[in-house]
Amino acid sequence: MTDSGERTTMTRRTVIGGAAALAAAGFQAVPAYAGHDPKTVRLTVMGTTDLHGNVFNWDYFKNAEYDDAAHNDIGLAKISTLVTAVRDRVAAERRAPRPLLLDAGDTIQGTPLAYYFAKIEPITGGHTHPMAAAMNEIGYDAAALGNHEFNYGLDILRKFQRQLSFPLLGANAQDWSTGLPVFPPYALKRVHVPGEKPITVGILGLTNPGIAIWDKANVENKVKFGGIVELAKIWVPRVRKAGADVVIVSAHSGMDLSSSYGDALPVPENASALMAETVPGIDAVLVGHAHLEIPERLVTNKTTGEQVVLSEPLKWGMRLSLFDLDLQKVRGRWKVVGRHSQVLNANTVDADPEVVAVLQKDHDKVIEYVNSKIGTCTAAMSAATAPWEDTAALDFVNFIQADAVSKALVGTPQADLPVLAIAAPFNREAAIPAGDVSVRDLAGLYIFDNTLLAVTMTGAQIQAYLEFSAQYFKQVTGAGPFPSDQVTNAPTPTAPGGTPDYNYDVMGGLTKPLTYKIDIAKPVGSRITDLAYDGTAVAADQQFVVAVNNYRQSGGGNFPHVSTAPVVYNRQVEIRQLMIDYVTSTGTVDPATFHTTDWSLTSNGAPIVVTA
CATH class of the missing domain: 3.90.780.10 (5'-Nucleotidase, C-terminal domain)
Incomplete structure (x- = not known):
């Protein structure tokens, strides 16, 4: 178990934007759970997905700032500004525990910045991957593997994993022979509540089974990939047994049931909503892979009747998902009694100058390369x-x-x-x-x-x-x-x-x-x-x-x-x-x-x- 500490990353950096930044990004305050217990505690969990190597709001192929028809902005530098604003808002609340920050995969592939440090100057030579440097600077708590993590081979992926200051999770990435996980399946984070016992949050990571097809050359006879739903049924009870009061799944699998590979595999590509419906014990799901913006979807679990909240924050750092989980103590243990989610828009804030400073040399090097x-x-x-x-x-x-x-x-x-x-x-x-x-x-x-x-x-x-x-x-x-x-x-x-x-x-x-x-x-x-x-x-x-x-x-x-x-x-x-x-x-x-x-x-x- 790891102890996240109390607000250590919340106050380590300068306030950038504050409440005004949140309002501009589309933040909507959600009323707390209207139960009778005055000691309701709200746990905030932030999430990104499908960052695909984007740190800066920059189009390397056009040699200009990124723009699209919707005028989205991209990159972790802007996400960092939103994260800081959320952390500062929570810090001002008397009983709120420190927010958590998660990612749902597809991190190290997709831009010349990512390609350069996989192929031109590989991180296996000692350089820190720019996505690792950025995510460490921002202070992530955990991330799930995406399918594109495997594009450059296992050596690059393992090096990237070692460079992270947080766990890279994949319960269904399994040893070819033994079936045992070859990445940590889950992490436990203890968050402190003033005057109360800590809340233990279990974060389960699941990646996409399609890797077996898409990156066959890199994983065959080494790593196999079980189904999202099938492995969640195994691991969610284990996370609960390990002491988790709250279970959040970071899943690199789209919301609605579908598969681009047809019946080539016996398990579906996109199954996050099905998992929430059929696997008891999940409170929230950070959804990835489909590159869609889904601020909130509530799914009722068919076994327990409990609701599960799911959110997907588009792609490339365009949005930040924000989960609000309200907890009360039931028979001495924390239990989620209310749940909501929304997304914040990164195009309303400036880039975090601290993240920019960390990656500026890498950025300049890649601009020189593409030209x-x-x-x-x-x-x-x-x-x-x-x-x-x-x-x-x-x-x-x-x-x-x-x-x-x-x-x-x-x-x-x-x-x-x-x-x-x-x-x-x-x-x-x-x-x-x-x-x-x-x-x-x-x-x-x-x-x-x-x-x-x-x-x-x-x-x-x-x-x-x-x-x-x-x-x-x-x-x-x-x-x-x-x-x-x-x-x-x-x-x-x-x-x-x-x-x-x-x-x-x-x-x-x-x-x-x-x-x-x-x-x-x-x-x-x-x-x-x-x-x-x-x-x-x-x-x-x-x-x-x-x-x-x-x-x-x-x-x-x-x-x-x-x-x-x-x-x-x-x-x-x-x-x-x-x-x-x-x-x-x-x-x-x-x-x-x-x-x-x-x-x-x-x-x-x-x-x-x-x-x-």
């Missing part, structure tokens, strides 16, 4: 015309995706199937220059944080997929020339303002060409002609492996077949990072090695001309 040369390109590649003609830029993306999948399938039943890949023109402004290439150049071509999957599809399904994609084009006749806005971004019932570029997919082959024409004089649904693989017409029952991003595979854009096709590869590796790794390792990008003109637009069979 530095990592390779060369023999010829310029532009995405400016990618929506209406076959370009080297999109062929490069498809080559990287298909190559990664092909290598991963060696030794599997799908190893001999032809590999195709799908890419969309995300950014018409993207351009890889001839000569020196930087990380930022590559990031401009792939602006989303998508990860790579692969599915099996038939020739008939590929034909249908391409027909669906071709609705992106407006119907025209004649050879042109047509300005691009007369041809692209056609309105549809689901996109009345025009189909966005990111919902137009092109498809290409890896070792042999996939060729086709798109006749945009024809109506939607009958535009794909001359579909062939290696010069031979594609048969309806012909089998292919298709590399695709997670957005599309999960149903984004509502393309046919891909979301229900069997998944044969899913290691949750970012496609953008695969591009960076390729250029870093090879040193040279030569479009001549992967670019051929395999698709084109026609009108009644004749080529057409489209101008910018």
Whole structure:
């Protein structure tokens, strides 16, 4: 058991923002439990999740402050300001115990800051991981493992674990042979209450069973992963038996029951609400993995009839979950009698200068890295015309995706199937220059944080997929020339303002060409002609492996077949990072090695001309 002490971290740093900061962040005071005991005590528990390597409010790929359509801010430096404001507010309350701070995983992967200290200057060489340094500075009490913790291998993960001043928990990360936990399953924190016996808080950590698929190369024959619900049923009673008055689960598993891997594993990917409903003895759940903002959900446990409060604070440090648990002594032991949660918005506060100071050198080093040369390109590649003609830029993306999948399938039943890949023109402004290439150049071509999957599809399904994609084009006749806005971004019932570029997919082959024409004089649904693989017409029952991003595979854009096709590869590796790794390792990008003109637009069979 560890003793958290009494308010030692609450007063160690300067007050930043105070009550005004909480109000601006959306804090709503919740009335205390309206029971008869005047000695009701409120325990506050704060939570983050899916930080993904974000300390600063900075977009390393744009070399500018982070911003999005909702004007969210990101990073632990801003979270720290909110944490301090909460701690100071609680410190002013006469009977309130020190707040706890938890995390629900996916911490050490996701930004160039995280990548740099895993691959370029690995922490195994002695440098403290920036996320460890930041979380130690802020004063976390415990964290759960996320699936992305395993992306860089067990050596990096174990080093990160040793650098933390708090426990990294994973009750369902089990030894391959013995089934025993290979990380601490839970932690006990004793929080002091003035004039009363301490409250013992049990924190159970559970990670995502999908790691067995997504990071198979790093964990097979070493670590296995039991189900969220199944392991909670084992460990929650043990945490209670160990003396916990309160049990909080930090679970890297989404709220609502679903699995991106279908029935490839016997246990679900997302099961936090199901766990709360079916496992007695849980008081609160900090939810992670799904990147959703869920301020509060109350679930009634089917066995005890007690309510469980769950909250998920979006991602990347955009929000801080705030749990309020009201406790009273029942037969001499503390018991939760009231529960609420909410989220605070990090975009309303300034960054904590103490966290900034700790990580400024790391931050500057990574900015220099992303703007530095990592390779060369023999010829310029532009995405400016990618929506209406076959370009080297999109062929490069498809080559990287298909190559990664092909290598991963060696030794599997799908190893001999032809590999195709799908890419969309995300950014018409993207351009890889001839000569020196930087990380930022590559990031401009792939602006989303998508990860790579692969599915099996038939020739008939590929034909249908391409027909669906071709609705992106407006119907025209004649050879042109047509300005691009007369041809692209056609309105549809689901996109009345025009189909966005990111919902137009092109498809290409890896070792042999996939060729086709798109006749945009024809109506939607009958535009794909001359579909062939290696010069031979594609048969309806012909089998292919298709590399695709997670957005599309999960149903984004509502393309046919891909979301229900069997998944044969899913290691949750970012496609953008695969591009960076390729250029870093090879040193040279030569479009001549992967670019051929395999698709084109026609009108009644004749080529057409489209101008910018």
